[in-house]
Amino acid sequence: MIPFDPMAAGDGGEAHVDADKPWLITLGDLLCLLLTFFALLFSMSAVETGKWKALTHAFTRQAEQPLASDAAGESAPRDMGGIQVEPGLDLGYLGTVLEAQGKSNMLLRNAVIYLAGERLVLSLPGDLLFAPGSAAFESKGAAALFDLAGVLRNIANEIEVVGHTDPTPIANTYPSNWDLSLARAVAVAGELNRAGFTRDIAAFGVADAHFSELPETLPRPRRLALARRVDIVLTPREGAF
Numbered sequence: 001m002i003p004f005d006p007m008a009a010g011d012g013g014e015a016h017v018d019a020d021k022p023w024l025i026t027l028g029d030l031l032c033l034l035l036t037f038f039a040l041l042f043s044m045s046a047v048e049t050g051k052w053k054a055l056t057h058a059f060t061r062q063a064e065q066p067l068a069s070d071a072a073g074e075s076a077p078r079d080m081g082g083i084q085v086e087p088g089l090d091l092g093y094l095g096t097v098l099e100a101q102g103k104s105n106m107l108l109r110n111a112v113i114y115l116a117g118e119r120l121v122l123s124l125p126g127d128l129l130f131a132p133g134s135a136a137f138e139s140k141g142a143a144a145l146f147d148l149a150g151v152l153r154n155i156a157n158e159i160e161v162v163g164h165t166d167p168t169p170i171a172n173t174y175p176s177n178w179d180l181s182l183a184r185a186v187a188v189a190g191e192l193n194r195a196g197f198t199r200d201i202a203a204f205g206v207a208d209a210h211f212s213e214l215p216e217t218l219p220r221p222r223r224l225a226l227a228r229r230v231d232i233v234l235t236p237r238e239g240a241f
Contacts, residue, residue, distance in 0.1 A: 091120040094155065094234065098122065107144035112226075119233050120157075126164070126184060126228035133172045135183035142191065149195030157234045159192070160202045161185045166227035167208040181205035188230050 095113050112123040129141035137145070152159065163185035165177040174180040182205025189201040214223045 091115060091118075091157075091234065091236070094157065095120050098151065105144055105147050106140065107148055119235050122232040122234070123226075123229045124188075124232065125225065126230055127225060129188070129230060130184060133170060133174070133180065135180065135187045137187065137191070145188065145191050146195045149192045149197055152192060152232075152234075153196040153198070155234075157236060159197065159199075160204065160233040160235070161189045161192075162231040162233060163188075163203070163205045164210060164227055164229050164231065165207050166224040167211050168224070177207040178205050181207045184230055188232070 092115065095115065098108060098113055107124055107128060108122075110125050110128060112121075114121055114123075124145075129137060129145065131138060163181035163183070165181045167177075170177050170180055174183065182203065185203040185205050189203040192201060208227060211223070211227050214226055216223075218226070
């Protein structure tokens with residue numbers, strides 16, 4: 001392509017290029033080639049109409065969602081509709097189911113099941129689960145816990161395990177009552193996992209920190225026995241990605 005300069009044209013109107021600007025010819029040719037190249041690419045491309053409509057529809061819906069504003073006028077985070085919520089069973093109903101299972105489960109038959117706010121607590125007697133001063137399962141206790149896990153693995157509720165001890169100073173392989181309570185909580189959580197409860201279980205040891213909450217009207221041997229327990233705490237499952 002040769003640029004036309006009317007001031008530089010001769011009498012016949014013919015254009016000519018200044019001798020000191022030969023690069024203009026090269027630039028013009030390059031622009032022509034680039035234009036031809038992009039036109040060729042466009043002619044060879046094919047837009048998938050279905051995917052394009054789905055993409056534009058998704059962006060349109062997202063843009064049309066109203067933003068919630070607080071009193072200060074600041075925008076609140078949008079609700080992410082892509083999160084799948086997996087609610088757990090109602091805790092009251094779940095407590096009724098576990099109480100019914102107690103007819104055939106030795107561990108539940110001797111457990112204390114109660115609601116504590118947003119939690120359902122199964123207080124399992126430690127003397128039925130473990131040997132004295134140990135985190136090793138008794139044979140009957142392990143079998144009963146395995147049966148209990150068969151019920152729990154079919155629910156979506158979150159589970160925590162909390163180990164307790166009585167205030168009697170420990171005198172065996174564990175450095176303290178706290179170590180023993182944590183070891184028992186970890187043992188119960190591990191047994192639930194082995195029995196098929198596949199989600200994570202938080203395990204805590206609190207030793208005799210809650211011993212004072214037991215009724216003082218009970219005979220002391222009974223209070224000590226209740227103190228040596230493992231609580232399985234069930235809470236509603238908030239949701240999972």
